[in-house]
Structure formats: C-alpha cells, structure tokens
Amino acid sequence: MNMIVGKSKQEDQQMKNNAEIVFETKDLNLWYGNTHALKNINLPIYEKKVTAIIGPSGCGKSTYLKTLNRMVELVQGVKTSGEITYRNENILNRSFKVEELRTNVGMVFQKPNPFPKSIYENIAYGPKIHGIKNKKILDQIVEKSLRGAYIWDEVKDRLKENAYGLSGGQQQRLCIARCLAIEPDVILMDEPTSALDPKSTLKVEELIQELKKDYSIVIVTHNMQQAARISDHTAFMLNGELVEFSDTDTLFSTPMDRRTEDYITGRFS
Amino acid sequence: MRRNSQMNEEETWHVRDLLTENKSAKNRSELGEKFIPKLLLFIALLSILTTILIVITLVTETIGFFSEVPLLEFFTGTVLKPLSQNPEFGILPLINGTIISSAIAMLVAGPIGIMTAIYLSEYATDRARRVLKPMLELLAGIPTIVYGFFAFTFVTPLLREFIPGLEATNILSPGIVMGIMIIPMIASLSEDAMSSVPNAMREGALALGATKLEVTFRVIIPAALSGIISSFVLGISRAIGETMIVTIASGSSKNFTFDITQSMQTMTAYIVEVSGGDAPAGSTIYYSLYAVAMTLFVFTLIMNIIARYISKRFKEEY
Ligand SMILES: Nc1ncnc2c1ncn2[C@@H]1O[C@H](COP(=O)(O)OP(=O)(O)OP(=O)(O)O)[C@@H](O)[C@H]1O
Ligand SMILES: [Mg+2]
Numbered sequence: 001m002n003m004i005v006g007k008s009k010q011e012d013q014q015m016k017n018n019a020e021i022v023f024e025t026k027d028l029n030l031w032y033g034n035t036h037a038l039k040n041i042n043l044p045i046y047e048k049k050v051t052a053i054i055g056p057s058g059c060g061k062s063t064y065l066k067t068l069n070r071m072v073e074l075v076q077g078v079k080t081s082g083e084i085t086y087r088n089e090n091i092l093n094r095s096f097k098v099e100e101l102r103t104n105v106g107m108v109f110q111k112p113n114p115f116p117k118s119i120y121e122n123i124a125y126g127p128k129i130h131g132i133k134n135k136k137i138l139d140q141i142v143e144k145s146l147r148g149a150y151i152w153d154e155v156k157d158r159l160k161e162n163a164y165g166l167s168g169g170q171q172q173r174l175c176i177a178r179c180l181a182i183e184p185d186v187i188l189m190d191e192p193t194s195a196l197d198p199k200s201t202l203k204v205e206e207l208i209q210e211l212k213k214d215y216s217i218v219i220v221t222h223n224m225q226q227a228a229r230i231s232d233h234t235a236f237m238l239n240g241e242l243v244e245f246s247d248t249d250t251l252f253s254t255p256m257d258r259r260t261e262d263y264i265t266g267r268f269s
Numbered sequence: 270m271r272r273n274s275q276m277n278e279e280e281t282w283h284v285r286d287l288l289t290e291n292k293s294a295k296n297r298s299e300l301g302e303k304f305i306p307k308l309l310l311f312i313a314l315l316s317i318l319t320t321i322l323i324v325i326t327l328v329t330e331t332i333g334f335f336s337e338v339p340l341l342e343f344f345t346g347t348v349l350k351p352l353s354q355n356p357e358f359g360i361l362p363l364i365n366g367t368i369i370s371s372a373i374a375m376l377v378a379g380p381i382g383i384m385t386a387i388y389l390s391e392y393a394t395d396r397a398r399r400v401l402k403p404m405l406e407l408l409a410g411i412p413t414i415v416y417g418f419f420a421f422t423f424v425t426p427l428l429r430e431f432i433p434g435l436e437a438t439n440i441l442s443p444g445i446v447m448g449i450m451i452i453p454m455i456a457s458l459s460e461d462a463m464s465s466v467p468n469a470m471r472e473g474a475l476a477l478g479a480t481k482l483e484v485t486f487r488v489i490i491p492a493a494l495s496g497i498i499s500s501f502v503l504g505i506s507r508a509i510g511e512t513m514i515v516t517i518a519s520g521s522s523k524n525f526t527f528d529i530t531q532s533m534q535t536m537t538a539y540i541v542e543v544s545g546g547d548a549p550a551g552s553t554i555y556y557s558l559y560a561v562a563m564t565l566f567v568f569t570l571i572m573n574i575i576a577r578y579i580s581k582r583f584k585e586e587y
Contacts, residue, residue: 115492
C-alpha cells in the first residue's frame with residue numbers, strides 16, 4: 001500500500017501495466033448445479049501484490065478464490081465456462097494437473113486447519129509429499145517456514161507437540177507456515193483472520209505485508225478496514241458479478257460504481 | 270404477554286398461566302423422578318452382578334481343576350487327550366488352534382476391511398455409499414452357523430481343488446470364512462473413524478498439492494488410526510471367541526501342529542465338544558472345561574484392554 005500512496009494516478013497506471021500478471025480471469029462463469037454463482041468475471045491478479053476481494057455474504061468471493069486453485073471441484077456438480085490463465089496456461093483445462101497448480105498456488109482457510117500431527121510434521125508434510133526426504137533439509141525448511149510466518153520463537157521449543165495445543169492465532173500462522181514450506185508462487189487466503197482476536201489479526205496482517213515481498217496474495221475479507229490497510233488492489237463483488245476492480249486507494253476514495261460506494265460506506269442493504 | 274393477546278384476540282389463554290397450572294400436576298410425578306433412577310441403578314447392578322457370578326464360578330471350578338492337573342502341565346503341555354485311559358491336559362493345541370484360526374481370519378479381514386473402508390469413506394459417491402453400507406451391515410447379521418456350513422460345504426471343497434492335501438476338516442477354511450464374517454465389522458468401524466476426520470483436513474492437504482491417495486494414506490489414516498486399530502482388535506477378539514464356524518469346519522483333532530491344511534481345535538470348539546458329550550460332573554474332563562473357558566476369558570479380556578489402551582494412546586485431537 002505504501003508504494004502506491006503519494007503517487008499520481010498516471011504513475012500508478014504505469015506501474016500496473018508493468019507489473020506481471022499471475023492470474024488472468026476471462027469471462028468466468030460458474031454454476032453449482034443450477035445456482036449461477038459466478039457471472040462473467042474478468043479480473044487480473046498481479047504479481048507480488050495483495051489483491052483483496054470484498055462483497056456481501058454469498059456474493060461468490062470464496063467460490064472465486066477456490067476456482068483459482070480448483071478446490072471448487074471438490075463440490076459435486078460444479079460447472080465452469082470461460083478461462084483462467086495462470087502464467088499463461090489455462091488452468092480450467094481438464095488436462096491441467098491440479099496437483100501441480102496447487103503446489104504453486106497455496107491456500108489458507110478461514111478456520112485454521114492444521115493436521116492432527118506435531119507442529120514439525122505439519123510443516124514437513126508438504127515438502128515430504130513432494131519427495132523431500134532428507135532430514136537436514138526438512139529441518140531447515142521447517143525453521144525457515146516458521147520464521148517466515150513469524151511463529152518460530154513461539155514454537156521452537158515445542159516442535160514435537162501436537163499442533164492442536166496452539167492458540168487459534170498461532171494455528172493460523174502455522175497454517176500459513178505450512179503453505180510457505182513448499183514455496184508457492186501465489187497464496188490464497190479466505191477470511192484468514194475472521195476467527196482470530198484483534199491482536200492475532202494484527203500479527204497476520206503484518207505477516208501479509210511481509211509476505212508480499214515474495215508472494216502474490218489474494219485475500220477474501222469482510223473487514224473493509226483490513227482490505228484498505230493491507231491490499232494494493234481491491235475487487236468488489238455482488239451477486240456473483242464483479243462490480244468494480246481497481247487499486248485499493250481509488251476504490252475506497254473514489255469508487256466508480258454507485259453500488260461499490262453504497263457498500264463501502266455501509267449503506268448497502 | 271398482554272401485547273400478545275392483543276395481537277391475537279381470539280387467544281384466551283396465557284402461556285405463563287398454563288405453565289403454573291401444570292406445575293401442580295408435575296408435583297405428582299416427583300415420586301417417579303426419585304424412584305426411577307433407583308430402579309435403573311438396581312437393574313444396572315443386576316447385570317454387573319451376573320458377570321461377577323460368572324467369573325466367580327469360572328475361577329472356583331478352575332481352581333478345582335488345578336488341584337488335579339498341575340498348572341505348569343496345563344499351560345505347557347502339547348498333548349491333549351482328555352478321553353484316553355491316561356488323560357493328558359495340555360492346552361497348547363487349543364491355544365495354537367485359536368491363534369492360527371484368528372490369524373488367518375485377520376489376514377483376510379484386515380486388508381479387505383480397511384480397503385473397503387477407504388473406498389467407502391474417501392472414494393465412494395454418496396449414492397454408492399448409501400447402497401453399499403447397508404449391504405455390508407447385512408453381511409454382519411448372518412448367523413454364524415450359516416458361515417460354518419458355508420465353510421464346510423463350499424469353501425473347503427473349493428480349496429481342495431487348489432490344495433490337494435487339504436483335509437476334509439481343516440483350520441484354513443474356517444479361518445478364511447471367519448475373516449469374511451469379520452470384514453463388515455472392520456470395514457464399518459474403520460469407515461466411521463475415517464469419515465469422522467473433518468473435511469478441513471482433506472482440504473488442507475489437497476491445497477498443498479497432495480493427491481487423493483496421499484491425503485488418504487498420510488492424513489486420513491493416521492488421523493483415524495485409533496479407530497482403525499480398535500476395529501482390528503475387536504475383530505481379533507471376535508475371531509478368538511468365534512465358535513460355530515470352527516466347530517463345524519475344523520473338526521476336533523487335538524494335534525499340536527502348524528500345518529493349516531490339517532484339522533485343529535480351538536478353545537471354543539473344545540468347550541462345545543466336551544460340554545456336548547457326556548462328561549460326568551466332577552470328573553477332571555468336566556473341570557477342564559472351566560480351565561479352558563477361563564483361559565479364553567483372559568484372552569478376550571486382554572484384547573479388550575489392549576483396545577482401550579490403543580484408542581486412548583493414539584487418540585488424535587482435532
Ligand atoms: N457447495 C455448494 N453447493 C451449492 N451452492 C453453493 C456451494 N457453495 C456456495 N454455494 C452458493 O454459491 C454462492 C456463493 O457462495 P460463496 O461461498 O462463494 O459466497 P461468499 O461470498 O464466500 O460468502 P461468505 O462471505 O458468506 O463466505 C452462494 O449463493 C452459495 O449459496
Ligand atoms: Mg466465503
């Protein structure tokens with residue numbers, strides 16, 4: 001955010017054009033059975049930026065996010081049309097390998113969901129399934145990931161303990177660390193702080209600021225202050241449609257669409 | 270309340286009044302409120318008492334047996350000849366028969382049961398599960414005498430096609446059929462354990478790029494391990510206690526052998542044979558019944574203790 005503050009619109013536009021696009025969504029439609037959950041979405045996700053998705057409950061934020069790593073397919077009877085390219089390849093293609101996609105596109109869930117294993121094993125799980133067996137390397141990955149998620153100091157003496165002994169906020173940072181352990185390209189976060197207290201929320205927000213130096217981040221949030229604080233771009237969705245997408249400052253200061261304005265000022269009903 | 274009656278003018282009663290009215294009626298049932306728990310306690314104690322009586326009988330009669338046959342001879346003897354002129358009472362042939370038949374049963378039921386559970390819990394569509402699970406439970410409801418007959422008249426002849434040396438009564442066939450009988454139990458209990466692992470775990474692993482197989486074997490099964498292991502232990506104790514199948518299909522040879530093509534006797538089958546015959550009360554052979562039953566009881570008790578320990582020890586918290 002700080003990078004954008006103080007820059008003229010033109011400069012900003014310039015920057016956007018130069019920034020690499022990680023995900024490009026073109027005319028995406030998605031149906032859960034007969035429910036048309038996403039309608040003609042067109043949206044770019046920029047590299048090493050934080051993109052926030054806001055909108056009222058049920059508008060399709062989570063659905064869109066889960067389409068980016070194709071987790072939405074776990075629901076039976078999902079149909080999609082259109083195209084999402086990740087690094088110029090259409091991920092909605094049947095032939096695109098989901099495991100490969102999900103190795104590059106990590107996800108942090110609303111409710112912390114560590115595995116019922118030790119803290120160490122939680123982090124080592126990803127590298128292990130991708131074939132890393134060397135104990136020394138695993139040790140290093142575990143430490144690096146936990147440090148990356150700013151939780152190392154809190155857990156370094158209890159790596160062998162069950163992850164469910166951690167507090168909710170710690171569990172969420174552990175899940176972020178688990179995600180970092182396979183060094184993804186993009187991290188998707190679905191309301192990662194909604195189950196956390198203000199202090200843990202602040203920690204996760206600071207963490208996101210750090211992470212965007214190395215990762216592209218897409219975050220769904222109900223908290224508009226949070227979106228304004230931490231994101232570079234914001235997308236506003238309503239009833240399955242993308243109403244507005246622009247850089248966060250513009251969207252919150254001078255929204256183009258009346259519905260966006262109503263929503264961010266709380267006049268939405 | 271007043272507002273309520275205004276809104277609904279036909280309403281002539283008030284909930285509060287009805288409640289106080291009923292309160293007096295409620296006093297009458299206070300007796301039941303006090304008496305019924307006592308009755309329940311009495312009935313619960315009754316069943317515990319019965320168990321205790323059974324154990325006491327077992328123990329006293331067993332002590333009677335050991336006054337005639339030395340303990341060491343009983344537990345180390347490999348010869349069991351209760352009906353001979355010079356009877357010998359070594360229980361090892363029976364323990365051997367029990368362990369071998371249970372082992373064969375578990376070799377069949379373990380892998381098949383767990384694979385069925387994995388399929389049902391992780392791969393089957395809702396519709397397939399809705400059809401298959403009741404069918405599995407139906408299999409569990411078949412009387413064991415039917416399984417015994419099946420082993421004797423169908424499985425043994427079938428096996429003899431492949432294993433020429435197989436005797437008409439042998440331990441292999443009832444072992445396999447016992448396994449078939451236990452499959453539903455292991456499948457169903459393991460499936461319960463696996464499907465109670467929250468979906469969030471599966472999603473967490475899939476989101477890391479794990480394949481479905483990796484999720485199953487490296488997240489779901491470890492998380493459900495306590496349930497899976499206790500289903501195995503329960504399966505084993507079911508096999509140890511199984512009577513009908515081995516009685517019918519394994520004959521009554523008391524050989525101490527490891528050759529599974531031969532007839533062997535289990536502890537349960539021995540009890541059936543001896544109590545079915547006419548062992549005069551008070552004779553050594555009559556008492557041997559209790560000693561064998563006591564050993565069997567200790568066996569199943571140990572299995573149950575192990576099951577309890579395991580389900581505590583491997584309890585995964587999520
Ligand atoms: N598994 C599902 N099966 C059928 N319909 C679904 C399913 N998941 C979501 N939907 C529908 O799709 C629409 C979008 O849901 P989605 O979960 O994406 O909303 P959301 O914006 O994330 O809401 P929230 O802010 O409450 O999380 C809703 O109408 C919802 O009812
Ligand atoms: Mg959601």
